[in-house]
Amino acid sequence: MVYKTNIRAPRGSELSCKGWTQEAAMRMLMNNLDPEVAENPDELVVYGGIGKAARDWESYEKLIATLKELENDETMIVQSGKPVAVFRTHENAPRVLIANSNLVPGWANWDHFYELEERNLMMYGQMTAGSWIYIGAQGILQGTYLSFVEAGKKKFGTADLRGKWILTGGMGGMSGAQPLAGKMAGAVILVVEVDRARIERKINEGYCDYLVETVDEAVQLVNKLTAAKEPASIGLVGNCADINRELLNRGLIPDFVTDQTSAHDPINGYIPNGMTLEEALQLRKTDVKTYERRAKETMAEHVRTMLEFQQAGAETFDYGNNIRAYAKEMGVENAFDFPGFVPAYIRPLFCEGKGPFRWAALSGDPEDIYKTDALAKEMFAEDTALVNWIDMAQKMVKWQGLPARICWLGYGDRHRFALRVNEMVANGELKAPIVFGRDHLDSGSVASPNRETEGMQDGSDAVSDWPLLNALVNTAGGASWVSIHHGGGVGMGYSQHAGQVLVADGTKLAAEKINRVLISDPGMGVVRHADAGYDIAVRTAKEKGINMPMLKG
Amino acid sequence: MVYKTNIRAPRGSELSCKGWTQEAAMRMLMNNLDPEVAENPDELVVYGGIGKAARDWESYEKLIATLKELENDETMIVQSGKPVAVFRTHENAPRVLIANSNLVPGWANWDHFYELEERNLMMYGQMTAGSWIYIGAQGILQGTYLSFVEAGKKKFGTADLRGKWILTGGMGGMSGAQPLAGKMAGAVILVVEVDRARIERKINEGYCDYLVETVDEAVQLVNKLTAAKEPASIGLVGNCADINRELLNRGLIPDFVTDQTSAHDPINGYIPNGMTLEEALQLRKTDVKTYERRAKETMAEHVRTMLEFQQAGAETFDYGNNIRAYAKEMGVENAFDFPGFVPAYIRPLFCEGKGPFRWAALSGDPEDIYKTDALAKEMFAEDTALVNWIDMAQKMVKWQGLPARICWLGYGDRHRFALRVNEMVANGELKAPIVFGRDHLDSGSVASPNRETEGMQDGSDAVSDWPLLNALVNTAGGASWVSIHHGGGVGMGYSQHAGQVLVADGTKLAAEKINRVLISDPGMGVVRHADAGYDIAVRTAKEKGINMPMLKG
Ligand SMILES: NC(=O)c1ccc[n+]([C@@H]2O[C@H](COP(=O)([O-])OP(=O)(O)OC[C@H]3O[C@@H](n4cnc5c(N)ncnc54)[C@H](O)[C@@H]3O)[C@@H](O)[C@H]2O)c1
Ligand SMILES: NC(=O)c1ccc[n+]([C@@H]2O[C@H](COP(=O)([O-])OP(=O)(O)OC[C@H]3O[C@@H](n4cnc5c(N)ncnc54)[C@H](O)[C@@H]3O)[C@@H](O)[C@H]2O)c1
Known part of the structure; x- marks a missing residue:
């Protein structure tokens, strides 16, 4: 089916859902399919070849409709881009739980995936496509x-x-x-x-x-x-x-x-x-x-x-x-x-829980992002690379869809920053809530032996307990939506990974969730690398007081 | 390492942990290794060849120690039988999150598993061995x-x-x-x-x-x-x-x-x-x-x-x-x-959310189970197979470890029954809290193309989004502990599945959790089969009012 789309997320501070969490999920799903953002919105493709935001157009419509009706103590269940159920949970639980493209290992190959896709039983979620936090x-x-x-x-x-x-x-x-x-x-x-x-x-x-x-x-x-x-x-x-x-x-x-x-x-x-x-x-x-x-x-x-x-x-x-x-x-x-680039250049950053942290302004107003830029430059003034990045990004990055910013913040900094932003939402400095998320390619959220976990020093490259635990702990902590994907950037059979997104709507409840999820999420990254024996991670865990019952060294 | 064991879970109503949820996890872990229960406790093996409850004896000791210290707003993270971290969550979140034996599909074979086991990076969790709800x-x-x-x-x-x-x-x-x-x-x-x-x-x-x-x-x-x-x-x-x-x-x-x-x-x-x-x-x-x-x-x-x-x-x-x-x-x-036996005989039961539901008495007193038996016979008197089963079980089943009962209850009945039991704990009819759990082989918690999901009528046998969503929704709802496993009864590469256990300690909070988790858990089973087009499941979903946004027919 081809569907000529011109999807654009609503802007501003007016709600069309029953809460900001649902509203955020709805806007970010729509934003993923905004022609400014998506590679091929007519096919629901966001990026990465066939990485989609919803299984088909009927699913897309139902996702939106379900989000609009979803109560603040309900959770929508999404199976490979299709809303399959709604269950009652509670206000500290995620509003959306997503699993995309997951296959039993013995069947986890492209042939079987395409067979299932042809029967419309599955879609390819990539990383942030099917989990609604791609920002172009x-x-x-x-x-x-x-x-x-x-x-x-x-x-x-x-x-x-x-x-x-x-x-x-x-x-x-x-x-x-x-x-x-x-x-x-x-x-x-x-x-x-x-x-x-x-x-x-x-x-x-x-x-x-x-x-x-x-x-x-x-x-x-x-x-x-x-x-x-x-x-x-x-x-x-x-x-x-x-x-x-x-x-x-x-x-x-x-x-x-x-x-x-x-x-x-x-x-x-x-x-x-x-x-x-x-x-x-x-x-x-x-x-x-x-x-x-x-x-x-x-x-x-x-x-x-x-x-x-x-x-x-x-x-x-x-x-x-x-x-x-x-x-x-x-x-x-x-x-x-x-x-691979991870063992060569990125892993030391992962050991400190650093990774592609990002946020988007639901107001749609670039001013909101500029204010968060200023805050980041103030809070992390000693980090010259970060300050330079923000300066360059302001000059060179064109907005695509909802204005957004990415910054590689690590354990300790993510929640501190988000708490300040949450206050800015509360006191009206920002025009609408801010959505915090990250790529699945992050410190503690992916097992991918040819990429993020290539050549781990203890040989644990293929252990995918870690991303699954990441998804579980972020669900437990109350992230706004949580996803588990298979495949992603390296293709069928080669990776498992998890995503989480958290809305700062200025409430005390949001602050509590930030204080849990933006600690446990990068925390799992430090823990995963400390458990594998990386010095930087062991040091980080000790210095920051992460509770690891069996940490040695 | 061989460790001569004689582990026996504490009985009675005295706590050695900071709450009944932690206490239950501790007792059920110990119970899994009780020589009356476990096949080979000296090797930490509970059942199914090499299905273990903890990675090694050091991990076992730390699991127990961590559970004893764990606060009512904390969650212990267990990676293949080893306690790797504790994060702060909240009272409606699980106290323990477990992932056992999960491997990126391309590496999900016995050779690689044994390589990792040899380096002590992994253990085999089977289904209820590594998730602490095996009852012999x-x-x-x-x-x-x-x-x-x-x-x-x-x-x-x-x-x-x-x-x-x-x-x-x-x-x-x-x-x-x-x-x-x-x-x-x-x-x-x-x-x-x-x-x-x-x-x-x-x-x-x-x-x-x-x-x-x-x-x-x-x-x-x-x-x-x-x-x-x-x-x-x-x-x-x-x-x-x-x-x-x-x-x-x-x-x-x-x-x-x-x-x-x-x-x-x-x-x-x-x-x-x-x-x-x-x-x-x-x-x-x-x-x-x-x-x-x-x-x-x-x-x-x-x-x-x-x-x-x-x-x-x-x-x-x-x-x-x-x-x-x-x-x-x-x-x-x-x-x-x-x-396989599932398509041949069991699937129609799965379509109603029925599966191997079970409970154990933390008091250690068989009388507590006999009282729950009586309740089940009273509540489900019209189900003659169930009544017969309980009668036969009372005569023929020897207790192993903590007294326990299993009954194939389905959607609608599990939470109703557990709520009544929770009241009996509250009013002192039962001597201590009751733990409710199930096998991973259940209606909505497993993808296993050669067993539980063999020959699904829509061809979705290998889609493992479902068990992952099951784990996520049970985590969101506040199960006491939740697990995601790979392998289990059919071996490496052939299945992914999830478990959940929920403690009824007589509190209002427990009742709330029962009302969420014992609805969503069998609910996912009905949904999974209804989505695949099974008439019985579609009918069950409609009759019981399960919210499935895209249910047809
Ligand atoms: N940092 C990372 O690890 C990371 C991040 C994102 C994407 N990726 C990976 O990078 C790849 C590209 O992602 P994308 O989103 O840009 O995909 P894409 O499909 O949007 O773009 C790939 C481009 O490559 C071009 N191309 C294909 N074959 C070519 C060839 N033989 N010669 C020249 N050009 C060719 C295509 O025309 C297309 O424009 C993916 O495999 C993705 O998973 C890696
Ligand atoms: N309903 C189910 O689907 C279900 C439930 C539980 C277990 N299982 C499966 O059943 C199998 C057995 O589980 P278990 O816990 O009893 O394992 P187990 O290892 O405790 O017992 C298996 C028994 O088989 C015996 N055995 C092995 N090879 C044999 C042979 N060639 N001839 C005769 N005996 C032989 C062993 O000596 C052993 O006693 C496993 O594969 C398990 O996954 C299936």
Whole structure:
């Protein structure tokens, strides 16, 4: 079914539900499908290939209708994007509980998922798509910026990437953050993207500076801009496997190489080479098996080029799309020779409970976000990276849907900040409540052995007790809505993760929930890493007084 | 580590914790390891091969110590049997949240599990072992009795199995209920068990009548007893694959054939043929790969015999140990020609939210259970099967650990009954609080495509959103402890399931929780089956007024 949508969440302080929690869930669901935010709202797709906010349009309508009627002591149950039940709970319980795309492990593969999707029994929830806290490209922007900065520190001992260049792939929903993030970090960034329209979109959004059609043009630009130490972003129309090979043939070795094409999904994501984009889309429809094989073969070649860049000295990393696993499946034995970005750059932050914390203004008024920006800069003045980020974000990030901000805050800071914001809602400084959430890619909410939990020092990469406990404790604490997903960015079979969102509506009840959930949520991150033996996490747990009955060391 | 145990939960109305919920969790954990209850308490094994209550003895001690200190607004987090954290929640939240044996699907196999177990990062939780609500053989007795009765109704149109005979395998923790259950149903039941000591134990417990060593003796007894229409149980020492073959060779076809050896675990459960038990245990230690292969080969032969019995007219069913899957893996293409017991006999009950509901008396006094028995007989007087069950159970079930009762109550009845019991605790009729729980094998708490959700009519067998939502809604409602497990009775990769336990301590708060959790918990079962299109469930949802926003039909 195609449904021409033009969904836009209500703004302002008037309620259309029976409480702000329900209202927030309704607005954030709608916001996920706002054409400013969603990649393909007509298909209910928010981001990441097929990551959806609701199973189908009928489910969407019923979700909205049910939220409007939901009492403050009721909880709506959502199974893969469909509202299946409402049960009575209590005011300290979540208003919505969500499970998306979860399959018994023996059946947790794309084939079975698509079979179920075809029968309309399931949808793909990605991470924040099906859990209604996607905030557009900014969400990933801070994380991508941070990864580039950390990669720079590691490779060159400095966060200043001027005069350096980055090669990557993909300019879609999440990957579309790369050009701007690379530029923010000071680098020249060349993004290979097979779909011209995606580059054009990013240029229109101000996220990308140049569009080029040939390797020659691209190389000329890169040379000129790096020589001038001028930060800039370039979109090159082409297939990564081919372009990378051509660059290698010419002996051009970037300082940094990564990739964020939608390789997690070899059927509806990644585009094979040796054919035009249109031919590929056609093949996907007519012969999906051949499509899948060709896509995986292209990934194998793509990864081989990345390995060669690494050999030649480029700082090379996997950027969370699971491309190494598929390449390995296709015979590239040493695919995992380059690391994932988490063990390489992000895990030390996770050990302090830091991760992609974010908030959105239900008023719809950017002023509300600017006020929270000011508060963050005041409260965390000593954190220069954070202050810089907010300054840059204010200049460079375009609002998409409800105004929102992302900041990597850790254990101890999240709840302190949210409590202050809750006061600002209470005393009218802000025009309407604020919604606090985070990506499922967070410190204590995901098990994903090829990404967030790759190479854990105790070998516990695949233990998914942790994200499940995260969901349970956030439910117990009274988050506004809680979700458990399978798949996400790395695809079927490769991850389990949990999300939570919490509304600060200025009430005392909200403050109590903040004091529980925004402690236990990042707390589980510190605990998970301390239990695995990471020094930083053990220290954090001890210094902050987290109660871990069996903590040693 | 071997730890000579003699654990026995405290009895009576004196608290050693700061509240009855914590006290209940502590007593039920201890009760799971009571030598009267547990299969192998020295190894912390409760039942089902390696199903444990705590990861190791240090974890056990810390679980107890933490429960003793836990406040009424705190929640202990248990990761695969180890207490990893305590967070502040609130009085309407669970006191304990548990996740056991959960693995990211791509790694959800026995090899990886054992690797993690060896590093002491994980334990196997089975269903009620790691979630502290195993009550010994009675738990399974009612279910097994019920299955035999329903099988009888299907095959012969009568629940009276006198003069019929049942052939099955296994007399361990759960399977040990078979001899008594078969006898209760009126049949002569022949149970093949490779371990003589297991049969002796069941004879000592009054669960089995005869032990025989040869097929000749067994056949003679069966013939005599069936002719006399005398209900009886016989344990025959031997390997199922061999004994079944010999019976086939002699042309002896039972009326019912099933099996409950621990086939879910080809390494630490099932015993291969062609060697003595001692040789098998030795081989397991010296050459685990060969052991595994030989075990699976034996399963294949075992299943072939079951298929031949079926061909010859026996009512044959899989009894939840996943033996068909391993046989199929070993080349028995038609292994799934005989059905699982759930689609065959149990699903119609699930559609009404019925399942293995149970309760235990924290007083330790059997009188408390007799009083609840009387209440159940009074409240459900029109349900003759239930009344009969209670009468038989009072006569035939020996107490193991804390006195307990199991009754398959459904949606609407569970909370009504528990509220009445809560009043009896309040007014002193009962000497101490009562703990209400259930198996993970319940109406709405499990996804297990080879067992509980085999052959769902909409094809949703493998969708594990459902058990996860069950855990979330029970957490939201304020169950005393909640658990999410992977594996369980069918082994790694084959199931995900959830448990909940709720304490009735006579308070108003307990009544409120009962009114939420004992509605939402069986409610999720009705919803799961109604969503799949089962008429009985759709009718139940409508008649009982369960709020299902998208229910059709
Ligand atoms: N930090 C992280 O770990 C993280 C965060 C978000 C997304 N991801 C992952 O990154 C990937 C991309 O996410 P997205 O939301 O941008 O997906 P998307 O589908 O919106 O965008 C992917 C883009 O890649 C392009 N593409 C596909 N194959 C190509 C090829 N061979 N050559 C060139 N271009 C090609 C597509 O045209 C598309 O524009 C996903 O796998 C996602 O899971 C990782
Ligand atoms: N209703 C259900 O679906 C349900 C309920 C409980 C248990 N189960 C399953 O039933 C199985 C048994 O559970 P359990 O707790 O009794 O396990 P257990 O390990 O305590 O007992 C199994 C018994 O089988 C015997 N055995 C193993 N291989 C044999 C062979 N080849 N021939 C003869 N005997 C053999 C063992 O000696 C042991 O006594 C498990 O797979 C469990 O998951 C199913």
